Amino acid sequence: MIAQALSCVCVFPVVVFLAAALTLVALYMRKTYSYWESRGVRGPKPFWFIGNMYPRLRATQSMSEYDQVMYENHGGKMYCGYYEFMNPCLMVGHPELLKHVMVKDFDHFTDRSFVTFNEPVMDHMLLGLKGGMWKAVRSVMTPTFSSGKIKQTLQLVKDCARNLSTYFEQELDKRSSFEMKEVYGMFTMDTIASIAFGVSSDSLNNTQNEFSAAAAQFFSPMPKWKRPFMFLQFLWPHIAKKLHLNVINRTPIQFFSKVVADTMRYRIENKLRRSDFLQLLLDAQQQEATNNNKTPDASPSKKVSEQVLTELVITAQCVLFYIAGYDTTATTLSFVSYCLALHPGVQQRCMDEVERVLAAHEGEITYEALTEMTYLDMVFAETLRLYPPAPRVDRTVTKPFTLPGTDLTLRKGMKVTIPIYSIHRDPNHYPEPNKFDPERFSPENKSSRSQMVYLPFGSGPRNCIGMRFALMEAKVAIVYLLQDFAFIPSKKTQVPITIEKRSGLLKAQDGVWVRLAKRS
Template sequence: MAIALVIISLLVTFLLVGVVYVKHQYTYWKRKRVPFSEPEFPYGNFKHINRQSLASFSTKHYRRWMGTGSRFFGLFLFVEPQLFITDPDLIKTVLIKDFNYFPERGIFHNVRDDPLSAHLFSIDANEWRSLRARLTPTFTSGKMKQMFSTLGAVGEKLSQFLTKEVGSGKDVQIKDTMARFTIDVIGSCAFGIECNSLKEPDSEFRKFGKLVFEKPRHSVLIIFFLKLYPEAAKTLRLKLLRSECSEFFYKIVKNTVEYREKNSVERNDFLNLLIQLKNDGKQLSMNEIAAQSFIFFGAGFETSSSNQTFCLYELALNQDCQEKARNCVLEAMKKHGGMTYEAVCEMSYLDHCINETLRLYPSLAILERRAFKDYQIPDSDVVVPKGMKIYIPAFAIHRDERYYPNPDVFDPDRFRPEESAKRHIGTFLPFGEGPRICIGLRFGMLQSRVGLATILSQFKVGPSARTPVPIEFSGDTTVLRPKGDLWLKFEPL
């Protein structure tokens, strides 16, 4: 009886302490006099995060405070306060000038149990600095030019595939086609492997690429949970990636590296550059090489494939822009005798279309950082404590009519050089900004140009009866992608 009483009183005390703690936590932003949306226990403001895309989630909250003069607002992830910053000047300061306060994203990774998760995108400040410095030379424009032959060869395969597939005109599942093209490019450039997913839709790379993005190990809510309590998750030995995916990618890299070293094979690709770094005494282990190859694949495949898909979708609905883009492609090809590196670098109207697509559909709807030390927000008395996550709602900013009149309209002229020059750096963030800006930006643009130019130079693309207007976004992943299949009508020119 006495023991039962002790247990009950302990439970009641525990419950009371829990209630007081939660109530205290939920007054955090009120106490700091920061605008916030009322949370609901236990999810805070993230209750329906699995049922919508991060783009619509963040835009809903952004619009609530838009135009009120506030430069940031607070939300709660479970019981933890999180800060969203919305003011372009403050964004610029956080990402660039005060980068030393925010040098990491605070993404869960677990080098012991899930070595492929410890890549450039996820690792924390100290390891990141030296790795980024070692990898930066891999992405110079000189290296891009060298790699162009590998990329161009896959462009050629896309052209052959579509010519065979489309015949005299057909609906094409464009999301799938661009994913297969991009997998072949990245597979070839990051792993040095002929993936052949254009030829064989069920190739292993396609299968595992799909698993990573379409069936991740955890739901979006759990991914946020892991970001919040990374140390607890590591102690519990939780993993981010599906084991079969890690095993597949690790094995491919290990076998290829060993094969190349044994047979002295040199190729113009990222893997070659990673092997050189390993052998130049830059201390890159096999796990590190595999993790970087994996992120080049992960970050380079879905982003670029979605960009090409969304761009073709918009060009199908905006025929005048498509015509202009095609003329620019054909002129550059004529001048340079085909789809050469020089030609794709001179397709400026196509670049405007790609940038306008990145504005309307940035792959990462939200950029994220974690405070490395206490940070006093300039011109305010709010202090972001060490360890707090901050978010930058790039998608919502890109659709804010104060920065982009008629924000939902596809208008590539917004990216004419004179217009771009007027733009605040904090209002166009498809590749992020500051020292942690996308390292593969140049390659991503190059890949999109080759894919789009290949298609536009040979086909007229239009909407089919199955094309959704407006487009819906998938709520299953953290990367912005269309929901379900996306069909467009292709006619040979």
């Protein structure tokens, strides 16, 4: 009896402590998940600890489907609140509000909510830089993506596109149907290797080369055991940074870094030049150093601190060029081929335009010739409307901001998401939104819509810096192919396309299959 009494006495404080702890947790969760409700903001009902992330954690919905539910059912067409685990986030879909977030009041939304990788090269990419560092690197890099500078890389892109056409011609003796994303991925890899790294990878003919191997490593699925650590990086980046947590595969990063460093050193030592992206960055670095030296009162230490384009920063932008350009451009090309295959009348009109424009330029694909292919540009725009490679973008609130026309104030550090895919498929902006119709992007139709309802490259100061180059590269490839081949649906062509659910980018679950036929 005494033992039982003592046992009860010992257990009682533990029970009280656990009850108190659970009560505190419950109160904390209640307060956390009442953030939007207390402010009168609509949104889906959250679950403790995971918020509204269950469909993404279990991959029951693709990113585009996930956003579509909030856009259609929870007020996202204007704005709605949701929770990424325990962090309140705001989805904004109304064009006028988007104009404030992305353009007019950009100084309140200068950063992206990009994860900290704790890897120097990855953390110095323009995509994830923040504040003054982002502004400095962006201002130095912007001139390298001007029309004049992009023209300098055209011949290198044409060389790779010619190899692509040759590849298809040789392969047609063995097969007629292709998974287009895979083939275009080899083309974009060769293009980026040539333009960003200054080397020839020729992955169309040699799939075992070093660049192909590095790409396979970089884009391979993350092991399951690493995924919880990745979520930790997203949820509590400051903790991940202190713990030096890094879940990415460093091997391909080290490979790319070595290629850039060796190429830079070789060119500087031998005073060699090449019309590529790396050379443009080297020239910008030299110009920056010259401008710094012209400052009469600048001490040596100040000059070093003002140097933006260091070797690390240049390497990071070359890696970013690879990451951003390899997958998204290949995806765009595969969907353009798919849309042309399903719409032979549109494809024929593109072929006629290509022949007409090239005849006026003595058969040569020039930068000016590409700009004159207005219908082809409409086809690309409509494809990117239906299949934007990035179905959403985001901004981070860097200064408190009150949404115009509301009393809702967004606090510093909050994430704002922009559902590009859902905006592009909104019938209020695009009647019959699932229909492929390039005429939507005729000059007359474009002028009747807000610019904020077409966002495949984002908008405002933080839009995609490589937009011009990506479109030029993709158009050169399609122009080369349309001269010799026709795109035709195959038995494997999926209508409609099923979107991969695990990826954050827009990808076809079973690939984009199209048949090619040699034009007579």
